[in-house]
Structures are given as C-alpha cells and as structure tokens.
Amino acid sequence: MVLTEKILLFADPGIDDSLAIIYALLNPDIELVGIVTSYGNVSKEQATANAYYLLQLAEQTQIPIIPGAATPVEQEEASNIYYPEIHGAEGMGPIRPPSNLQYQVHSFETIRTIINLYPNEIVIVDTGRSTSLATAFILFNEEIKKVKAFYIMGGAFFVPGNVTALAEANFYGDPTSTNYVLTHAHNLTITPLNVTQYALLTSEMVQRLAQEGNTPFGPLLSPIFEFYYNAYQKNIPNIQGAPIHDLLTVMIVSNPAIVEYVYYDPKVINGSSEAKGMSFIDIRPTSPKGNTRIAVKLDYEQFVEEFFRVMLRLD
Ligand code: BDR
Ligand code: CA
Numbered sequence: 001m002v003l004t005e006k007i008l009l010f011a012d013p014g015i016d017d018s019l020a021i022i023y024a025l026l027n028p029d030i031e032l033v034g035i036v037t038s039y040g041n042v043s044k045e046q047a048t049a050n051a052y053y054l055l056q057l058a059e060q061t062q063i064p065i066i067p068g069a070a071t072p073v074e075q076e077e078a079s080n081i082y083y084p085e086i087h088g089a090e091g092m093g094p095i096r097p098p099s100n101l102q103y104q105v106h107s108f109e110t111i112r113t114i115i116n117l118y119p120n121e122i123v124i125v126d127t128g129r130s131t132s133l134a135t136a137f138i139l140f141n142e143e144i145k146k147v148k149a150f151y152i153m154g155g156a157f158f159v160p161g162n163v164t165a166l167a168e169a170n171f172y173g174d175p176t177s178t179n180y181v182l183t184h185a186h187n188l189t190i191t192p193l194n195v196t197q198y199a200l201l202t203s204e205m206v207q208r209l210a211q212e213g214n215t216p217f218g219p220l221l222s223p224i225f226e227f228y229y230n231a232y233q234k235n236i237p238n239i240q241g242a243p244i245h246d247l248l249t250v251m252i253v254s255n256p257a258i259v260e261y262v263y264y265d266p267k268v269i270n271g272s273s274e275a276k277g278m279s280f281i282d283i284r285p286t287s288p289k290g291n292t293r294i295a296v297k298l299d300y301e302q303f304v305e306e307f308f309r310v311m312l313r314l315d
Contacts, residue, residue, distance in 0.1 A: 002029045005253050006121050008114055010068065011246065012040025012128035013050040015087045015228045019201070020127055020246035021051060022217050025058045027310045029254045032060075033122065034106075034114050036136075038068040040128040040173060041083050042091035047128075048105060050090070053097035057216045064106040064114075068132030072174035083169065086231045093227025095220050112140045119146040123253055126181070127153045127246035129173035134180040150185040153249040154178065155192035155266060155279030157294065162235075164277065166269075168193050172277025175268040182266055182292065189293040190266065191249040192279065195259050198298045199248035200241030201225060205304065212312050248303065252295065255306050260297040265290030 007030055011017040024032045035055075037047040048067050055061045075081070090096050115122050124147050126133045133152075137144050154170035161167040171178045182188070206225045210218070229242040252258055264281035281294070308314060 002254060004029055004031050005123050006031045006033045006118055007250065007253065008034045008036070008111070008122050008124050009250070010036040010038065010124065010126040010128055010133050011051065012038050012042065012047045013054070014041035014047065014091050014128070014246070015093055015224050016244045016246040017041065017127050018050060018054060018092050018224065019244050020250045021054050023247050023307075023310055024250050025054070025060060026215060026313060027254075028315060030250070032063055033118070034064045034066055034110065036066045036068045036111065036132050038128050038132045039070050039081065040170070041087040043082065044068065044070040046091050049097045049101055049103075050092055052103040053101060054217075056101075059216070061103070064110055065103070066106045066108060066110050068108065069129070069135060072129060072131055073134075073176045074174070081173065086228070088227055092220070093224040095224055108135070108139070111136050112143050115140065115143040115146050120148050122147050123149050123151065125151040125250055125253065127170070127249055129170055130154070130177035130181045131174045134174075134177035137181065137184050145186075147186075149187035149189070150181075151189045151191070151249055151253055152181065152185075153191050153196060153245050155190055155268070157192055157194055157266070157279060157281060157296070159194050159197070161278070162193060164274070166275050167277030168279065171268045171279050175270045175277050178268045179270065182268070188291070189252070189261075189295065191245070191252065191259070191295045193245070195295040195298040196245035196248050197243050198300060199244050199303055200239070200300075201244045202241035203229070205241070205307070208308070209311055215311070215313065247307075248298070251303070251306055255302070258299050258302045258306065259295035261293045262296050263289050263291065263293060265292055266294060
C-alpha cells in the first residue's frame with residue numbers, strides 16, 4: 001500500500017509549477033494541504049491567482065492558499081526578477097485566470113497551524129525561490145522541526161545553469177535564503193537541473209493526454225505546453241521536449257527510486273559576482289559526505305510511466 005503524503009507546496013506558478021500542482025491534485029498518493037505562493041516566475045499576486053484558478057478548476061478551493069514573499073532578501077535588479085519569456089507574462093503561457101476571479105487567502109501563520117495539525121507528517125516541497133521557506137524557518141523555528149521532510153527544486157551541480165552560465169533560477173533568485181534553508185532543513189532532498197533538465201514533457205506525451213485524458217485541466221495542457229516548449233527551444237535548440245522541473249520534484253516524494261542520489265552538503269554563492277546563485281559541493285576525495293540527498297540521475301522511462309499513471313488517472 002502506498003502511503004498518502006501530505007504536501008505543503010511552496011511555488012511560483014509558473015508553467016512547471018502549475019503542472020506540479022495539477023499532478024499533485026490528480027494524484028491519489030498525495031494530499032495537498034496548502035500552497036504558499038511567492039514571487040519568482042511572476043509576481044506574488046499573479047502566482048496566487050494562478051494557484052487559486054487551478055484549485056477552482058479542480059473544485060478543491062478548500063485547500064488554503066497562503067501568499068508569501070514578494071521580493072528576495074537582497075534585490076539588486078528590481079525590474080528584472082520575473083521570467084515572462086519562459087512562463088508568459090501571467091505565468092501560464094497563453095492561459096489567464098478569469099479577470100473577475102474572487103478568492104480569499106490565508107495568513108502566513110497558517111503554515112504553523114498546518115504543521116501543528118499533522119506533526120511529523122507534513123512534507124514541504126519548494127519549487128520556487130527560497131525566500132518564503134526561509135521566512136517560515138525563522139518565524140516558526142519550533143514547528144518547522146516537526147516537518148517530516150523537505151524537497152527543493154534548485155541548483156545545478158557541474159552542469160550549465162539556466163538563468164546564467166553558472167546558476168539555476170530558484171537558487172539565483174535569493175541565494176541568501178537558499179543558503180539559510182540548505183543549512184537548517186532536515187531530511188532534505190534537492191532536485192537540481194542535473195535531473196530536472198531531463199524530465200522532458202514531449203509533444204507526443206501531450207497528444208496522448210489530449211486523446212485519453214479526462215480531467216478538468218484538459219483544455220489547458222496543450223496551449224501551456226506549446227508556449228513552454230517554444231520558449232525552451234529558443235534557449236536549447238534541438239531539445240526534445242520541455243523540462244518539467246517542478247513536477248519531477250513533487251513526483252519523487254512518493255517515487256524516490258525514479259532518481260539516483262549523492263549525499264553532500266550543498267552551498268550557493270551569494271553576492272553580486274558572476275557566480276551569484278551557483279550551487280556547489282565539495283567532492284574532493286577527503287571531503288566528508290553530507291546529509292543532503294541530491295538527485296543526479298533520472299530514470300526517464302519510469303518518469304514517463306508515473307506521469308501517465310497520475311495524469312490519465314490509470315489506477
Ligand atoms: C525553476 O525555475 C523556474 O523558472 C521553474 O518554475 C523551476 O522552478 C527551474 O530552474
Ligand atoms: Ca518554479
């Protein structure tokens with residue numbers, strides 16, 4: 001019997017965050033207990049509206065939406081922190097939540113309430129910048145010890161970055177907060193670009209979803225994929241699909257064997273040098289191993305199988 005995981009998701013939807021939310025909502029092995037929305041791919045307000053829209057489509061608006069950080073701790077380029085070229089100006093490519101969308105949000109304090117409600121059961125997954133999660137560590141330092149495990153999408157270890165030659169977007173966005181979380185989180189797993197860049201959603205996969213799928217998200221999937229794949233093709237000519245970084249991160253909570261791991265204690269370069277946001281581990285032969293599980297290799301076939309199991313509700 002598969003254990004149902006209670007996931008509190010920190011996200012910045014964003015196309016692949018949206019797909020991660022859809023995957024979590026459709027997954028019988030996951031109970032989504034809340035979504036903390038922050039700046040990142042889009043503004044905090046837009047991320048919040050997008051998350052709510054997805055809950056509304058799923059008729060799951062009882063799941064609390066908790067707005068988090070609007071800016072990083074250190075913000076050097078105020079006007080240049082979102083990524084409309086990858087995710088669209090509103091975050092879901094050509095899809096926009098209705099302009100008259102009405103919703104209520106929950107206070108940041110709700111994070112404490114959720115952890116207290118399910119001590120040692122909550123899994124926190126962070127698929128956005130680290131600012132809100134670092135803030136939760138600082139505000140709720142006692143409660144956060146009662147979190148079962150942390151999963152974070154971010155970093156690029158000895159492989160190219162995506163926002164700069166050296167840095168991946170989530171760790172680049174607020175390296176101060178990322179370092180804080182990396183230092184303080186227990187039972188921590190990271191999915192860096194080393195694996196997420198290979199978690200490709202292809203045109204064929206989306207076609208199969210269109211033909212065989214029967215979920216409230218059907219009409220969204222092709223348009224957001226087209227937008228996202230076009231954006232990726234501009235940056236990586238010949239790429240065979242679009243990497244769904246954030247969905248893979250949620251996926252491995254219940255399917256840890258889909259990736260292989262190494263164990264180190266990663267760090268991120270801070271400040272304003274060209275290396276800002278670069279993640280690294282000390283792999284010298286005599287360096288001690290660490291406690292953080294870093295995913296380094298993806299079994300693509302298993303990934304595709306699990307993707308369809310959930311997205312086509314094959315169970
Ligand atoms: C990460 O950055 C964001 O653009 C994506 O949503 C993902 O979380 C990939 O580097
Ligand atoms: Ca994201």
